[in-house]
Amino acid sequence: MVKAAAIHLIRSLRQQDILSVVTFSDRAQVLIPASLQLDRGRMETKIRMILPSGGTEIFQGLQAGIAEVRKNFSVERVNHVILLTDGDTYGDEEESMLAAEESANYGIGISGLGIGKDWNDDFLDELASKAGSSSSYIAHPQEIQAFLEEKFKQLAKVFAENLELKVETSPHVELSYIFRLQPNAAHLPLENPLQLGIILRDQPLSLLFEFTVSPSAVIDDVANLLRGSLKFEIPSQALPSQPMRIRVFREVTEIASLEPPSxxxxxxxxxxxxxxxxxxxxxxxxxxxxxxxxxxxxxxxxxxxxxxxxxxxxxxxxxxxxxxxxxxxxxxxxxxxxxxxxxxxxxxxxxxx
Structure with missing residues (x-):
């Protein structure tokens, strides 16, 4: 099923797309090197020759995949690694996390797709969150093609990527929980800066922030919750975008509003x-x-x-x-x-x- 899904995606590549395929078990092999020249026939032949072997050592595959993306890295493209695994990695978790952080710093996103039940979802979620993405669960191999197609369509619709929010909460205010509703629903780790991922052309970025606010945080009937600086990159623009200043606050009154919430x-x-x-x-x-x-x-x-x-x-x-x-x-x-x-x-x- 994985081979069929990969071949289907190769046939749907656009001329401007660049694809590399890395297989990994206890070692990694660059099966299809990243290239501006698309030789679909040769790619399909190599995919058909894949044989399962060995264990699962994610760091080896992730490191090789990131290296392939960096070969043709461009701020005018969406640069992304899709990590597909059906097993739990062993002994290289810390190295994998460091590789994901380095990938994010370089501007390369990572999405994790876990197949079946024998993989560590907490590990894959944390790994992907380092680069502002999340993991997805593929219960049955028959679902792989649909998942990959949806991921490729999403990457083709990216308006802005590598969103990073540096936050500073006000005194007597605690940021206690963050959940990204869309795109790529996920519970985000409480890190600073926050890696928020991407914005699509046809879908807003929606986040839920939970704050614990002390009464002493209210000054002049206003609770200042958060200030921050949002950095992002727009692939269609060669010049870097300027960071945006953000302020989150709520007015506080003794009279409850009669207007129902959204x-x-x-x-x-x-x-x-x-x-x-x-x-x-x-x-x-x-x-x-x-x-x-x-x-x-x-x-x-x-x-x-x-x-x-x-x-x-x-x-x-x-x-x-x-x-x-x-x-x-x-x-x-x-x-x-x-x-x-x-x-x-x-x-x-x-x-x-």
Missing amino acids: PTLVHALANLNLFRMQERAQEEVSEGKYNEASRRLQHLATHLLSHGERSMAKTVLLEAENLQKQQSFSEEGRKNIKYGTRALLLPAGKGKN
């Missing part, structure tokens, strides 16, 4: 609550609180049913029962719940993330 915001917060319930259940399992985690999953299933998500609710209930019996998640069930609840935060019609 329906979009209410919908996003309701679905984010579902995602955070499974996050907390995973934390409780890691703390040995299996009964609490099982009860939380049962509550999550009830909420999912009220949202019409019957299939996912069934998966959640099975995992709640599994926790009581085995005191652990099944890898397949845990990934289905994590990525399934995250997909609820995607714009309508975008499918599973």
Whole structure:
């Protein structure tokens, strides 16, 4: 299925596109070097010759992939690595993270696609977040082609990339949680600067920030929450863009507003609550609180049913029962719940993330 998906994408490449393919197990091999000349027939032949072998050492493949992108790096192009794996790396996690940070500093994005159940989603999420992206879960090999097609279409629609926000919160204000709704829904790590990823031509960048605000933060009926500087690159422009200054604040009054909150915001917060319930259940399992985690999953299933998500609710209930019996998640069930609840935060019609 992976070979068929790769061949399909090769046939859909535009003349201005540059593609490289790197295979890796316990070592990496540049199967198709990056080149401005597209020889589709030769590329397809090399793809058909791929044979599975060895273990999974992601650093070797990632390092080789980044090196291939750098060969033809240009600020006037979208420069990106798509990491596809079906296994858990071993012993090279720290090196991989450093490579991802270096990639981000150079202006190269990284997306992670995990196939099946035997890969570390926390590791792949953290790796991709270093470059402002996220990981996606491919439960069945038959889904690979659709995922890759969607990723290639998205990269072709990038308006701005390498968004980096340096933040400074006001005194008595704590930034406690960040979630990117679109594009590429993901829980973002609380790092400074924040790697926010990309902006598409036909879709805004939407973020949810959660602040803990002390009453003493309110001065003259205004709570200043955050100031920052946003850096970004626009591939269609040769000259660098100037950073934008950002200020986030809220007016504070003693009289509650009669105006209802935005329906979009209410919908996003309701679905984010579902995602955070499974996050907390995973934390409780890691703390040995299996009964609490099982009860939380049962509550999550009830909420999912009220949202019409019957299939996912069934998966959640099975995992709640599994926790009581085995005191652990099944890898397949845990990934289905994590990525399934995250997909609820995607714009309508975008499918599973």
